[in-house]
Amino acid sequence: MALRTEELTFSxxxxxxxxxxxxxxxxxxxxERVVHVDPVIGYLHRGTEKIAEWKTYPQIIPYTxxxxxxSAMLNNYCHVGAVEKLLGLEIPExxxxxxxxxxxxxxxxxxxxxxxxxxxxxxAMSPFLxxxxxRQVILDLLEEISGAxxxxxxxxxxxxxxDATQEWLRRVDDFMDEMVKNIQGYxxxxxGNEIFxxxxxxxxxxxxxxxxxxxxxxxxxxxTGNSYxxxxxxxxxxxxxxxxxxxxxxxGDVWARYIIRIxxxxxxxxxxxxxIRNLPDGPFMGKAPRxxxxxxxxxxxxxxxxxxxxxxxxxxxxxxxxxxxxWRAPEFANLAAFPAITEGVNIADMIAxxxxxxxxxxxxxx
Amino acid sequence: xxLNLTGxxxxxxxxxxxxxxxxxVLVMLVIILIYVMAxxxxxxxxxxxxxxxxxxxxTGPGGVLQPVADVIKLLFKEDVxxxxxxxxxxKIAPVIAFVPSFMTFAVAPWAPNVLFTDLNVxxxxxxxxxxxTTIGIVSGGWSSGSKYPLLGGMRGAAQLISYxxxxxxxxxGVVLMAGTANMAGIVEAQQKWWFFFxxxxxxxxxxxxxxxxxxxxxxxxxxxxxxxxxxxHTEYSGFRMALxxxxxxxxxxxxxxxxxxxxxxxxxxxxxxxWLWLLIKAMIFVFLAIWTxxxxxxxxxxxxxxxxxxxxxxxxxxxxxxxxxxxxxIAGWF
Amino acid sequence: MFRWxxxxxxxxxxxxxxxxxxxxxxxxxxxxxxxxxxxxxYPDRCTACDACARVCPTEVITVVSxxxxxxxxxxxxxxxxxxxxxxxxxxxxxxxxxxxxxxxDVYELASYAREQEFMTQEKMLPPGYSTDVVVHGQGxxxxxxxxxxxxxxxxxx
Numbered sequence: 001m002a003l004r005t006e007e008l009t010f011s012x013x014x015x016x017x018x019x020x021x022x023x024x025x026x027x028x029x030x031x032e033r034v035v036h037v038d039p040v041i042g043y044l045h046r047g048t049e050k051i052a053e054w055k056t057y058p059q060i061i062p063y064t065x066x067x068x069x070x071s072a073m074l075n076n077y078c079h080v081g082a083v084e085k086l087l088g089l090e091i092p093e094x095x096x097x098x099x100x101x102x103x104x105x106x107x108x109x110x111x112x113x114x115x116x117x118x119x120x121x122x123x124a125m126s127p128f129l130x131x132x133x134x135r136q137v138i139l140d141l142l143e144e145i146s147g148a149x150x151x152x153x154x155x156x157x158x159x160x161x162x163d164a165t166q167e168w169l170r171r172v173d174d175f176m177d178e179m180v181k182n183i184q185g186y187x188x189x190x191x192g193n194e195i196f197x198x199x200x201x202x203x204x205x206x207x208x209x210x211x212x213x214x215x216x217x218x219x220x221x222x223x224t225g226n227s228y229x230x231x232x233x234x235x236x237x238x239x240x241x242x243x244x245x246x247x248x249x250x251x252g253d254v255w256a257r258y259i260i261r262i263x264x265x266x267x268x269x270x271x272x273x274x275x276i277r278n279l280p281d282g283p284f285m286g287k288a289p290r291x292x293x294x295x296x297x298x299x300x301x302x303x304x305x306x307x308x309x310x311x312x313x314x315x316x317x318x319x320x321x322x323x324x325x326x327w328r329a330p331e332f333a334n335l336a337a338f339p340a341i342t343e344g345v346n347i348a349d350m351i352a353x354x355x356x357x358x359x360x361x362x363x364x365x366x
Numbered sequence: 367x368x369l370n371l372t373g374x375x376x377x378x379x380x381x382x383x384x385x386x387x388x389x390x391v392l393v394m395l396v397i398i399l400i401y402v403m404a405x406x407x408x409x410x411x412x413x414x415x416x417x418x419x420x421x422x423x424x425t426g427p428g429g430v431l432q433p434v435a436d437v438i439k440l441l442f443k444e445d446v447x448x449x450x451x452x453x454x455x456x457k458i459a460p461v462i463a464f465v466p467s468f469m470t471f472a473v474a475p476w477a478p479n480v481l482f483t484d485l486n487v488x489x490x491x492x493x494x495x496x497x498x499t500t501i502g503i504v505s506g507g508w509s510s511g512s513k514y515p516l517l518g519g520m521r522g523a524a525q526l527i528s529y530x531x532x533x534x535x536x537x538x539g540v541v542l543m544a545g546t547a548n549m550a551g552i553v554e555a556q557q558k559w560w561f562f563f564x565x566x567x568x569x570x571x572x573x574x575x576x577x578x579x580x581x582x583x584x585x586x587x588x589x590x591x592x593x594x595x596x597x598x599h600t601e602y603s604g605f606r607m608a609l610x611x612x613x614x615x616x617x618x619x620x621x622x623x624x625x626x627x628x629x630x631x632x633x634x635x636x637x638x639x640x641w642l643w644l645l646i647k648a649m650i651f652v653f654l655a656i657w658t659x660x661x662x663x664x665x666x667x668x669x670x671x672x673x674x675x676x677x678x679x680x681x682x683x684x685x686x687x688x689x690x691x692x693x694x695x696i697a698g699w700f
Numbered sequence: 701m702f703r704w705x706x707x708x709x710x711x712x713x714x715x716x717x718x719x720x721x722x723x724x725x726x727x728x729x730x731x732x733x734x735x736x737x738x739x740x741x742y743p744d745r746c747t748a749c750d751a752c753a754r755v756c757p758t759e760v761i762t763v764v765s766x767x768x769x770x771x772x773x774x775x776x777x778x779x780x781x782x783x784x785x786x787x788x789x790x791x792x793x794x795x796x797x798x799x800x801x802x803x804x805d806v807y808e809l810a811s812y813a814r815e816q817e818f819m820t821q822e823k824m825l826p827p828g829y830s831t832d833v834v835v836h837g838q839g840x841x842x843x844x845x846x847x848x849x850x851x852x853x854x855x856x857x
Contacts, residue, residue, distance in 0.1 A: 010513040018592035032517075032667055059757040062789035121592045123583060123664025126711055129417035133720050144732040147803065153789045161794075162734065189661070189710040192703035195584050196663050347517070348666045351593050416711045419721045661711045662704065 007035055014043050018121040018351050021361035025338075025354075032346040037339040041332075044365035052325035057083050057292045058157060060325065065151035067327065068363030070113050073106035073142070074305045076155035081236060082301035082312040083157050086294040094282030095159040096238050101172065101275045102142060102154060104268040108179065109138040110306035111265050114358045118258070119190060121355035122199050127190055134182050137175055144168060158288025173276050176269045183265055191262065200255040204341045204353035207252055214337035217330050218308025219264070220357060222248045223256035230304040237303075241278075244271050254356040261358075264306075293320050307331045307358050329363040390482070394471055402615045403433040409656045416660040443604035450511025451601065459509060460602065460609035463502025466495045467616040474623045475550040477633045477640035488549035489541055492624060493534050496579060499613065500526040503581075503588060506610075507598035518597025521667060522581070522588035528674040529578040529585075535682035536571035539689040540628045553632030562629040565689070569629050571682040576621045578674070581614060582655055584662040587670060618655050622648030731805045736790045738806035739819065740826035741779060743835045746800035748774040752792035760785045761792060766838055777837025781824070783809075784817035802826070 013024035022043035028036040048067055052060045064075040077099060084091065116131030139149045145164055146154035154161050190196050208224040221228055229246040231239045247263035249256035296318045302311035308330025315324040334357045342350045407422070407430060414421025422429030447453060473488035485491050500523055507519015541547050543564065544555035552561075562569055578585040589597040599610045626632055626647030633640030665673070722729055731737070748765035760782040765774045793803045804826070811817055821834045 008513060008516075016595065032521075055757055058791070059755070062757050062787055062791070066787075119663060123586065123590065123592060124662060125413070125583075126417050126660045126714075129419065130714075133418055136720070140732075143735065147732075147734050147736040147790055148788065151787070151789075153791075161790075185710055188706040190663070190707065193663065193707050194704050195665055198669050199663060199666055346667060347593050348587075348590070348664070412715070415719065416715050418714055418717060418719050420719045420723075423723075657708065657711065661707045 005030065014040075018117075018355065020117060020355075020359055023335075023354075023359060023361055023364070027347075027350070029347065032348075034342050034345055034347065034350050037342050037350070039335060039338055041335070041361075041364055044361045046366065048366045049325055049327060053322060056320045057294070057322070060322075061155065062151065062153045064327075065153055066362060067366055068305065068307065068310075068329065068331065068360045069150055070110040070360050071106050071306050072150060072152045073102050073154060074303060074310065076152065077103055077237075078301060078303050078305070078310050078312045080155040080157050081303065082299050082314050083292065083294060085301050086297065086299040086314060086316055087157070087289075087292070089158055089288060090286060092159060092282045092284070092286045093238070093280050095284045095286060097275050097279045098160050098164050098284060099155065100237060100239070100242075101164070101169075101272050101279075102145065102152075102160075104271045104275070105138050105142060105172065106152075107268045107306045108265050109135045109142075111261050111268075112138075114261060114306070115186065118352075118355040118358075119196075121351050122196065124190065124196070127186070130182075130186070130189070134179065141168065141172055141175065156285065156288070157292055159283070159285030163284040169276050169279065172272060176273050179269055180266065183262065186262070191259075197255065199348070199352060200258055200356075201253060202251075203254045203349045204345065204356065205251070205253045206337075206341055210337075210340070211252075214340065215333045216308070216337055217333065218305070218358075219257045219260040220308065220334045220337075222246065222260050224252040225250040228309075230302055230309055234302065236301070242271050242274050244274075254352050257356045291320055293318060302328065305330055307360065307363070308334060327366055329366060331357070331359045332364045332366075335359050335364055394482075395468065398468060398471070398616055398619070399612075401619055402612055403437070405615045405618065405652060406433040406436065406611075408652070409659075412653065412656045413660050416657070437608065440605055440608040443607075445604040445606065446601070448511050448601050452509040452511065455505050455509035456601075457606070459502050459506030460599075460606045460613070461502070462505065463499045464609045464613035464616070466498040466502075467613045467620055469495045470620040470624075473549045474620070474644075475553050475627060475632055476644055478550070484550060485548065487547045489537055489547045489552070489628075492549075492620075493530070493537065496617070496620075497526075497530060499617070502613075503598050506602070507588075510598075510601035512601050514594045514596070514600045515598050517594045518588045518590070518600065521590070521594075522598055524667070525578060525581075525585065525587055525670060525674075528671055529575040529678075532571050532674060532678035532682045533575040533579060535679060535686055536568040536575065537628060539565050539568040539682070539685045542686065542689050542693060549627055549632075553627055553634065556631040556634060560629060560631045565629060565685065567681060567685040568689070571678050571685065572628070573625070575674070575678055575682075576625065577655065577658065578670075580617050580621055580655065582618070583659040584665050585670065586664055587667055590664060592664075618652050619648060622651030622655075625651050731807070734803075735805055736788045736793075736803040738783065738788075738804050738809060739781060739786075739792070739824050740802045740804040741781075741819075741821055741824035742800045742802070742826060742829070743776065743779065743821055743833045745798045746776045746779065746835075747798055748776040749797065751795040751797065752801055755791045755795040757789060757791065758785050758787055764837070775837060776835050778835065779821055781819040782817075783819040784814055 007028050007030050009026060009028045011024060012027050013019035014022040019025070024040040024043065026038040026040060027034060046066070048063050051063060055063070060079055061076055064079045065072040067075055112131040112135040116128035119127035142152060143149045145162060145168060146152040147161075206224065208226050211221045211224045211226065217228065225248055227246045227248045230236065232246055244267045247260045247267065249260055294316045296316055298313070298315040300311055300313045302309055304310070309328070310330050311328035313324070313326040313328070314322045317323040338354060338357060341353050345353065410432065411421040411429070422432035425431040425435050447456060470492050472482040473485050473491055503522035503526065504519045507515040507517075507522065510516070540552060540561050543561060544552040546552060546555070581588055587597075589599070594600075599607060602610060623644065626644055630647045633644050635643035638646075748763055750763050750765075753759075753761040753763050762778075762780045764777040764779070766777060767773070768775050788803070790803050792801050822831055825831065825834070
């Protein structure tokens with residue numbers, strides 16, 4: 001006898017423990033199997049791009065903090081870098097090194113949040129607190145140099161806000177050594193765990209063609225074997241001077257994305273240590289004009305954020321504020337592929353896939 | 367003896383005896399409530415220290431009054447019943463889930479002759495009664511008239527029924543060794559050595575399936591916070607929520623007692639009185655459950671099923687067959 | 701097969717480690733130098749140049765001043781910050797040529813009403829300053845509440 005079954009549509013979010021903020025998905029399920037997912041975004045839309053058209057270029061910097069709030073340093077840099085590219089400014093090497101140190105520290109902090117919340121999605125509670133314990137140290141360091149814990153507004157057009165002291169650099173260096181050990185501990189706690197591996201291996205698999213078709217970037221793209229990382233593929237700042245690798249995997253599943261992010265943390269530690277060792281002397285602020293009025297024209301500048309290829313597109317009309325200011329948020333593009341990846345998986349896998357995309361709603365909704 | 371409970375049931379029925387029974391049950395209930403409070407506090411404290419935080423520390427010295435505060439809060443909370451709920455079932459479901467957990471204590475052998483019911487089929491009674499909780503979980507999930515609880519209830523049904531089988535199979539090995547299904551009899555049979563050593567395979571199967579029965583990490587799928595919000599008790603609030611929690615924590619204790627009785631020699635132990643030994647062994651089990659919660663991620667529903675049917679059940683059956691063969695061989699020799 | 705045991709070892713070891721929690725109200729976090737908390741305003745230093753108001757991204761600073769008819773110098777009348785909308789970016793501090801506005805170390809910013817979030821000169825007095833230095837000139841700045849009474853601001857472009 002055939003059982004009469006019905007599909008069930010329910011709303012995952014916007015107030016759900018594992019949607020990382022205010023993401024909402026209308027999920028249609030057949031038993032435990034997901035039939036269709038309809039993402040609903042925009043709950044955190046603040047119109048940053050439109051606001052930016054009414055602000056001078058330096059005034060936009062605090063607004064970029066509040067987009068992808070886990071990687072505010074990198075957002076700052078993306079905007080500042082775009083303006084500098086438009087102006088053709090020369091940045092002192094010392095400032096650029098400090099920028100790289102704080103950006104990579106921020107990348108580690110962002111990955112730590114991802115690691116903790118991803119494990120929370122999978123039902124493990126402790127990793128979240130271990131991750132936040134280590135992130136706390138990074139936030140304290142960034143707080144000391146920038147004056148805020150999350151919304152740094154540290155970058156300035158032409159340099160950085162404040163110089164790093166020798167003592168601060170020494171402490172960063174010490175913490176990086178400790179962080180390597182901590183990541184080893186994370187691997188002991190989680191990565192090797194059989195239950196964890198059964199949750200992530202062969203889950204949410206897609207291939208390179210799929211990833212390219214959906215415009216995925218970051219770990220979501222590199223898990224398919226593609227080694228696209230803006231730091232290497234379209235180098236910016238002083239990254240060509242540094243010796244680091246782009247971790248890639250070919251299996252294209254959640255496990256690959258997990259391992260890539262863990263390895264990226266180690267690579268970031270490598271970069272920070274190199275930057276501290278080779279830090280040249282010099283001014284922390286270059287010669288930037290007092291009133292920033294870039295020439296007429298447009299510019300696109302993109303960097304590798306913890307979540308992928310983040311870009312800032314500015315159209316200047318020659319005044320002190322942009323005519324159009326557009327932001328390419330990597331998590332927005334990555335999230336777009338979410339319904340396609342989750343078709344036919346079960347609910348638990350859907351949560352794991354969503355966690356592995358690493359969305360930050362501040363960036364998705366802008 | 368005051369605690370000679372066994373005789374009470376077989377004694378001729380008098381009103382005094384009935385009153386006496388009632389008092390004893392009440393005492394047990396109070397003990398359970400005190401234990402649940404202690405377990406709540408212990409869990410939060412241990413979990414806190416595992417996660418490098420102090421846990422509750424504001425209410426009373428070291429936060430010991432935190433569970434009291436929690437209970438008071440739950441008692442005074444509004445009892446919300448969803449508009450779509452099947453009210454009668456919704457109200458009775460947490461009771462159905464909690465009462466069996468309390469009933470299991472009837473056969474817990476605290477010390478020689480200190481047990482409520484010296485049932486010949488004590489182990490069978492234990493597993494049979496725990497099975498009723500499944501009905502509570504399913505009806506609680508279904509009657510909420512909401513989607514997440516429905517999913518949680520269905521998950522609960524699938525999981526609890528699947529793990530009932532390996533659980534009983536693994537217990538059968540012990541029963542076979544002891545030659546009795548009487549809880550006290552099983553403890554008596556462990557006079558020389560614990561059944562943990564000869565029944566190591568059975569213990570593995572038992573421990574895993576009993577953790578699954580408890581609905582706790584890594585088998586907390588029916589609650590699965592990050593997936594289905596709070597599973598079958600999403601819509602519950604106030605004291606009905608407290609009943610769910612009570613049932614859950616009582617089960618940890620009851621399963622701890624069962625584990626100690628079946629595999630770790632129950633009341634046997636040097637120096638200390640028997641009931642204390644049993645309590646200590648059960649508390650070690652509770653601690654293990656808390657430690658597990660602080661360590662492992664949640665399993666997925668399909669691997670959970672595969673694990674139960676393709677690994678645990680064969681393991682428990684193999685254990686049963688080996689036990690039977692060895693026992694037959696020994697009996698043949700002598 | 702038994703790699704999960706490493707996880708138990710890890711968490712078990714943490715059980716005996718020192719906790720890292722800061723017991724907040726009793727134990728205050730260390731505030732680093734240059735931290736961006738609630739503002740301190742030094743009315744005696746202010747030259748009413750309006751630089752802070754112009755640089756502010758959220759346009760929350762109101763400077764009211766008048767020109768001295770003899771010396772042609774600007775004289776401060778009133779100074780307020782609509783702190784409820786302030787994003788603590790610290791631009792005002794950087795823009796100020798005379799260090800009249802400083803980001804302080806106050807981080808307990810919650811209050812019971814929006815009106816309390818409105819910062820007048822009295823509320824922004826730095827420690828050790830008496831209310832004598834507060835300037836009450838001819839004009840009075842927007843004091844929160846009804847936005848219709850808020851003076852129009854020059855748009856930056």
